Amino acid sequence: MIVAVILLAVITIAFKAVGPAVLGDREFPPRLRAAVDALPVALLAGLLAVGLLGPGWRTFDWTVLPGLALAVALRLWRRSPLTCVVAGVAATAVVRALPWG
Amino acid sequence: MATTDAPPGGWRAGFRTGAALGAGGFLLAVSFGAFAVTNGWPAWLAILMSAVAFAGSAQFALVAAYGGGGLGPGLVSAGLMNLRFVPMGAATARYLHGGPLRRAVEGQAVVDASWVAAQRSDGGLDRELMIAATMMQWPAWVAGTAVGALAVPGTELIHTIGLDLVFPAFFAVLLVDSLTAAPTLLPVAVAGAAVAAGACRIMPTGVALVLAAGAVAVTAWQRR
Numbered sequence: 001m002i003v004a005v006i007l008l009a010v011i012t013i014a015f016k017a018v019g020p021a022v023l024g025d026r027e028f029p030p031r032l033r034a035a036v037d038a039l040p041v042a043l044l045a046g047l048l049a050v051g052l053l054g055p056g057w058r059t060f061d062w063t064v065l066p067g068l069a070l071a072v073a074l075r076l077w078r079r080s081p082l083t084c085v086v087a088g089v090a091a092t093a094v095v096r097a098l099p100w101g
Numbered sequence: 102m103a104t105t106d107a108p109p110g111g112w113r114a115g116f117r118t119g120a121a122l123g124a125g126g127f128l129l130a131v132s133f134g135a136f137a138v139t140n141g142w143p144a145w146l147a148i149l150m151s152a153v154a155f156a157g158s159a160q161f162a163l164v165a166a167y168g169g170g171g172l173g174p175g176l177v178s179a180g181l182m183n184l185r186f187v188p189m190g191a192a193t194a195r196y197l198h199g200g201p202l203r204r205a206v207e208g209q210a211v212v213d214a215s216w217v218a219a220q221r222s223d224g225g226l227d228r229e230l231m232i233a234a235t236m237m238q239w240p241a242w243v244a245g246t247a248v249g250a251l252a253v254p255g256t257e258l259i260h261t262i263g264l265d266l267v268f269p270a271f272f273a274v275l276l277v278d279s280l281t282a283a284p285t286l287l288p289v290a291v292a293g294a295a296v297a298a299g300a301c302r303i304m305p306t307g308v309a310l311v312l313a314a315g316a317v318a319v320t321a322w323q324r325r
């Protein structure tokens with residue numbers, strides 16, 4: 001396990017270093033720049049889907065959806081990220097405390 | 102220090118943003134610490150992992166896959182999960198300071214939440230905000246892992262009090278921010294979610310995330 005931890009650290013540091021170290025002086029063509037600029041949105045949407053569904057869709061739990069919707073609604077209403085997440089967590093706890101939760 | 106001519110944002114905004122992100126990260130780290138220990142990892146090793154790797158979802162992937170197959174599958178899953186840092190780092194490179202070595206060091210500040218929070222409306226990246234936000238999140242991540250690993254709230258308790266929502270809610274909030282700043286990227290978000298959802302049905306989640314990154318191909322179609 002200790003080897004796994006060390007290798008994970010090395011992999012993470014290397015992956016984070018290679019882009020800035022190798023590509024730092026280069027200008028991106030507009031098309032590539034647009035694609036790279038869109039990366040956070042694609043990855044965030046992917047992280048959200050994977051986080052909700054889990055491997056093989058085995059961890060999907062509908063009781064998170066009301067809390068998730070509340071978090072999104074509060075953010076659209078310009079509440080702070082922490083407020084949104086905490087409210088979503090609280091709403092999820094409430095839903096799960098209900099008889100059908 | 103580039104604080105005097107920094108656009109709105111900068112170090113101070115980064116510390117503020119990082120404090121808020123760190124609070125959310127702390128909750129997620131508590132769940133990671135508990136997850137690792139309940140999967141047979143010593144508490145000290147879970148804490149060490151958070152300290153030296155600081156790799157969020159990859160740490161979850163490593164622990165989950167290690168239990169199901171050992172070192173090889175664990176590292177492949179975690180590595181695939183972290184592959185996104187290569188293009189994210191490339192997109193960040195032009196905004197970092199110094200030569201290759203310094204940029205490689207500053208590039209360690211690239212974590213999902215800080216990187217997204219540092220995106221400016223003009224398409225640039227606020228280097229100071231990203232670094233400051235990451236500096237705030239790292240101790241929160243390590244401390245949260247320690248609390249989770251040493252106190253070990255049961256998975257039943259995590260479920261009951263809704264802590265498992267932290268991860269998706271956090272990314273949903275960041276996604277709202279990104280789409281508010283760039284509404285034209287909505288098709289990219291839809292495509293990314295669809296690809297990841299379809300892929301994680303039959304593939305490791307790390308692979309699904311890498312494939313989701315391919316949704317940026319939509320931008321090429323939009324520019325035609």
